[in-house]
Amino acid sequence: MRPLSHEEEFHRYAAGRAHGLRSTAFLLCGDWHHAEDLVQTALLKLYLMWPRLQHHGGLDAYARRIVVRTYLAERRLLWRKRERLTDVPPETHAPSDVEPEERIIIRRALAAVPPKQRAAIVLRYWNDLSVEETAEALGCSTGTVKSQCARGLATLRQRLGPHFTLKGGAVDA
Numbered sequence: 001m002r003p004l005s006h007e008e009e010f011h012r013y014a015a016g017r018a019h020g021l022r023s024t025a026f027l028l029c030g031d032w033h034h035a036e037d038l039v040q041t042a043l044l045k046l047y048l049m050w051p052r053l054q055h056h057g058g059l060d061a062y063a064r065r066i067v068v069r070t071y072l073a074e075r076r077l078l079w080r081k082r083e084r085l086t087d088v089p090p091e092t093h094a095p096s097d098v099e100p101e102e103r104i105i106i107r108r109a110l111a112a113v114p115p116k117q118r119a120a121i122v123l124r125y126w127n128d129l130s131v132e133e134t135a136e137a138l139g140c141s142t143g144t145v146k147s148q149c150a151r152g153l154a155t156l157r158q159r160l161g162p163h164f165t166l167k168g169g170a171v172d173a
Contacts, residue, residue: 010050014043017060021067028071038074042066109159117152124149 004012018039025035025042045066053059110118116138123134124145135142 006051010047013059014046017063018043020060021063024064025067025071028068038067038070041070045070105160106156109156112159113152113155117148117155120145120148121152121156 021039021042022032022035025038026032029035029038042063046063053062110121113121119138120134123129123137124131129137131142131145134145138145
């Protein structure tokens, strides 16, 4: 009988321990679907380390530790992403002289602009970034930003018609 390869050893181990790891993950998160995701992530991490695990004595404890650390890392990330309630009201948008109906028309016209042109227009004119800042955000040259904006604005002008005014090259919205 030939010895098992690292991959065969891992598959045999994972098949035998997956249920127990899922139970542990479920107790941590309280959701079977999330528990399955945690175990899959943990098994992937274990698989990547498998060839370096010369001594398999504490393998079950090591696998559980990976599940727990994966869960805790996700919780830390979620904690950072959560909104924090304060007694200060949120920032308000600057007052606009554009009517809500016109905003809807502008947004629909903007949706017809190809994605790269739309991104350039939004960053450049709505977010008020410079050409250089827009180029950095998009990972392209300043010339590309200028051409994408020009083409996108032409599409917007065509879609919106003559009754919308363009200020500084951008639609007033």
